Amino acid sequence: MSQAFQFQLKNTDGKARLGQISMPRGEIRTPAFMPVGTVGTVKAMYLDQVRDLGADIILGNTYHLMLRPGAERVARLGGLHNLIRWEKPILTDSGGFQVMSLSGLRKLDEQGVTFKSHVDGSLHHMSPERSIEIQGLLDSDIQMQLDECVALPAERKEIERAMEMSVRWAERCKVAFGNQPGKAMFGIVQGGDQPDLRIRSAEALKALDLKGYAIGGLAVGEPQAVMLQMLETTLPVLPNEKPRYLMGVGTPEDILKSVAVGVDMFDCVMPTRSGRHGLAFTRRGKVNIRNARHAEDMRPLDEASSCPASRDYSRAYLHHLVRSNEALGGMLLSWHNLAYYQELMQGIRAAIAENRFADFYAETMENWARGDIEPV
Amino acid sequence: MSQAFQFQLKNTDGKARLGQISMPRGEIRTPAFMPVGTVGTVKAMYLDQVRDLGADIILGNTYHLMLRPGAERVARLGGLHNLIRWEKPILTDSGGFQVMSLSGLRKLDEQGVTFKSHVDGSLHHMSPERSIEIQGLLDSDIQMQLDECVALPAERKEIERAMEMSVRWAERCKVAFGNQPGKAMFGIVQGGDQPDLRIRSAEALKALDLKGYAIGGLAVGEPQAVMLQMLETTLPVLPNEKPRYLMGVGTPEDILKSVAVGVDMFDCVMPTRSGRHGLAFTRRGKVNIRNARHAEDMRPLDEASSCPASRDYSRAYLHHLVRSNEALGGMLLSWHNLAYYQELMQGIRAAIAENRFADFYAETMENWARGDIEPV
Numbered sequence: 137m138s139q140a141f142q143f144q145l146k147n148t149d150g151k152a153r154l155g156q157i158s159m160p161r162g163e164i165r166t167p168a169f170m171p172v173g174t175v176g177t178v179k180a181m182y183l184d185q186v187r188d189l190g191a192d193i194i195l196g197n198t199y200h201l202m203l204r205p206g207a208e209r210v211a212r213l214g215g216l217h218n219l220i221r222w223e224k225p226i227l228t229d230s231g232g233f234q235v236m237s238l239s240g241l242r243k244l245d246e247q248g249v250t251f252k253s254h255v256d257g258s259l260h261h262m263s264p265e266r267s268i269e270i271q272g273l274l275d276s277d278i279q280m281q282l283d284e285c286v287a288l289p290a291e292r293k294e295i296e297r298a299m300e301m302s303v304r305w306a307e308r309c310k311v312a313f314g315n316q317p318g319k320a321m322f323g324i325v326q327g328g329d330q331p332d333l334r335i336r337s338a339e340a341l342k343a344l345d346l347k348g349y350a351i352g353g354l355a356v357g358e359p360q361a362v363m364l365q366m367l368e369t370t371l372p373v374l375p376n377e378k379p380r381y382l383m384g385v386g387t388p389e390d391i392l393k394s395v396a397v398g399v400d401m402f403d404c405v406m407p408t409r410s411g412r413h414g415l416a417f418t419r420r421g422k423v424n425i426r427n428a429r430h431a432e433d434m435r436p437l438d439e440a441s442s443c444p445a446s447r448d449y450s451r452a453y454l455h456h457l458v459r460s461n462e463a464l465g466g467m468l469l470s471w472h473n474l475a476y477y478q479e480l481m482q483g484i485r486a487a488i489a490e491n492r493f494a495d496f497y498a499e500t501m502e503n504w505a506r507g508d509i510e511p512v
Numbered sequence: 513m514s515q516a517f518q519f520q521l522k523n524t525d526g527k528a529r530l531g532q533i534s535m536p537r538g539e540i541r542t543p544a545f546m547p548v549g550t551v552g553t554v555k556a557m558y559l560d561q562v563r564d565l566g567a568d569i570i571l572g573n574t575y576h577l578m579l580r581p582g583a584e585r586v587a588r589l590g591g592l593h594n595l596i597r598w599e600k601p602i603l604t605d606s607g608g609f610q611v612m613s614l615s616g617l618r619k620l621d622e623q624g625v626t627f628k629s630h631v632d633g634s635l636h637h638m639s640p641e642r643s644i645e646i647q648g649l650l651d652s653d654i655q656m657q658l659d660e661c662v663a664l665p666a667e668r669k670e671i672e673r674a675m676e677m678s679v680r681w682a683e684r685c686k687v688a689f690g691n692q693p694g695k696a697m698f699g700i701v702q703g704g705d706q707p708d709l710r711i712r713s714a715e716a717l718k719a720l721d722l723k724g725y726a727i728g729g730l731a732v733g734e735p736q737a738v739m740l741q742m743l744e745t746t747l748p749v750l751p752n753e754k755p756r757y758l759m760g761v762g763t764p765e766d767i768l769k770s771v772a773v774g775v776d777m778f779d780c781v782m783p784t785r786s787g788r789h790g791l792a793f794t795r796r797g798k799v800n801i802r803n804a805r806h807a808e809d810m811r812p813l814d815e816a817s818s819c820p821a822s823r824d825y826s827r828a829y830l831h832h833l834v835r836s837n838e839a840l841g842g843m844l845l846s847w848h849n850l851a852y853y854q855e856l857m858q859g860i861r862a863a864i865a866e867n868r869f870a871d872f873y874a875e876t877m878e879n880w881a882r883g884d885i886e887p888v
Contacts, residue, residue, distance in 0.1 A: 180843070452581070
């Protein structure tokens, strides 16, 4: 562990990068997948399970946490780690994305956003400075700048305006964050689907010399090819020696392809949300456990997995639990999916370390394409 | 373990009884509390947790399981134990109680009941023989006779008619069950709130020489005093050397008081259902974790407990989880409550073994009456 936030690039294989973030609360092996602990809990999981699966860091949603239990309350309770019993690093988003997507947005201007809580209808104001203040009250280890994320498709003018304001907000967030050697504040590249705007955004943020860079405003409905094109455009502009985080992504395939172009960090609700709806991600692609073919299949999702949820519970039982809307169904499938995501990241890291990422990529894609085991 | 179903009365202290049921799948220490695994899952719990808390047996609901996944399907999958991964004994109810309370009941006569599934509206018929057949397909270790449970208050005539038919159904169930040395079929005493009908029911069932006896039709809305009076009336009629099971009961206080008059077995959804709604049972009475007094209380529910849910998670976090409708809230409070119920049963058994049940009873009641720890 390190008293200061440090990123070490350990190996590259093609554009894929193997690295490690070191900070006081622990080390984060990259490429890393961060399970999403929305409101102080990775849904339907014990955090002990999340840790045991190999997650080095989880994500918390500032928007949810500021409304409930509230940032000042979390601070009085000793910070988010203390409240939820998670000792490793936590990354928090700025709250901006969910303010804009979940709340009743009232006003957005240079100063910040005014919005109505979806929980109790109360009015709140969030500026870049307040976002950083809240993330500090939560005692977040990696904090994100407030940005404006424009839903695609959008007018170029609108994308440009939001991108430029986001750069100005990054400056304000950097000032508000100040000097905290054991923590980090990341900037967020915006620019929608416009390559030149992405480049301008990345260059402006690079000039701010931040500790890490996120790519925002992707995986918001655009085709995967557009997302990858934006990454290929943006990443070369960013400094090599800083971590790159693709926000809110994604499917296992999105992750594998993004690692291939040089992304280091990911977060997504997909493994837990899909799990609650009966969708399992496996080495052999997606499995919809609600499907009747599983009703009398006593085989597990993946007998070769070391995760009990994947290895010890039959498809027939999972099918029954999900069909019956039983909590244990979501518990087991969230566990399985998070295990699969961490296993994928572990496989990616090992492959880059051994300079065989291209082979790993091909094999992994091939296995997904093979599809599920034959029905019984 | 025993190849045959056996009940051994190990000690009595006043009317309280310490015993042990031995059967091929394991031993059941009595007085026993059976967590309810409604539809093949003790809600929001891993069965490993249930076992680790000291539960020797769980209950399955025949009505739910016959509809989903279906009795014949469970049999094809190797029985309920195999499907849900629980190796110890399982007791199943007859399905009758829930047919009458949950389904669209169409017809009830001497032959049995016809009802409409609450899941898909399909029509089903259940006779005493079919109930036993289904419980056999589930591979249940302790099976219950089909009975008719009359909701109180009710006309004496109606209570008497249902009680008499239930006795005739017990005879039919006994014949249908046949000779299965490693398993047991229990009769169910009915008779509502009428002492003489309870006695007649118990005598008639006793004459059938069944392996155990349940007391049904209580805890259906009548005052606790009526329940206890019915137990005191009924239990002396039943044979000493057979286990007595009070169905669907109850609060910790109901259980303690029922043990005091000679009951050996209990089941209830209360610890899990209440847990999901934010109500915790503790050594110091009931705690409503939704209450604002817990919002900034970093103390656990019970620091002296050996259950992680009770000892390691703060009230503030539990409060937050329950208020936010997060799955983990129900998971932790169900775990805590089941731990408390098993701890209570363990305390009861130890006290009877040492002939100090009266003291244990007084201390336990006193602690409950003291109420929760002072607010912070």
